[in-house]
Amino acid sequence: MADRSPTSDLMNCRLLIARPSEECGCPEEEWLVENLLLTVHFEPDGRGHIIIDGGDWEVESEVDAADMASLRQHAFGIIERMPRE
Numbered sequence: 001m002a003d004r005s006p007t008s009d010l011m012n013c014r015l016l017i018a019r020p021s022e023e024c025g026c027p028e029e030e031w032l033v034e035n036l037l038l039t040v041h042f043e044p045d046g047r048g049h050i051i052i053d054g055g056d057w058e059v060e061s062e063v064d065a066a067d068m069a070s071l072r073q074h075a076f077g078i079i080e081r082m083p084r085e
């Protein structure tokens, strides 16, 4: 089983759900990162979808990823670089 530890010490984060996607069966995780809902979705062909839900806004991006761990790391990196109050 892949390592699910958070990739960041800077942020308050917690794994909510890890399960296959209802739509396509790909591995999917939902994290609460500070006040953001992060969804990471790993396609077996090496693409990853990252969805960051801030409540009244949403950011979606598609990246290349070797596995769920690197996809997750990428997603946390995006959030870390976001401007914050």
Ligand SMILES: [Zn+2]
Pocket: 021, 024, 025, 026, 041, 042, 043
């Ligand atoms: Zn999928």
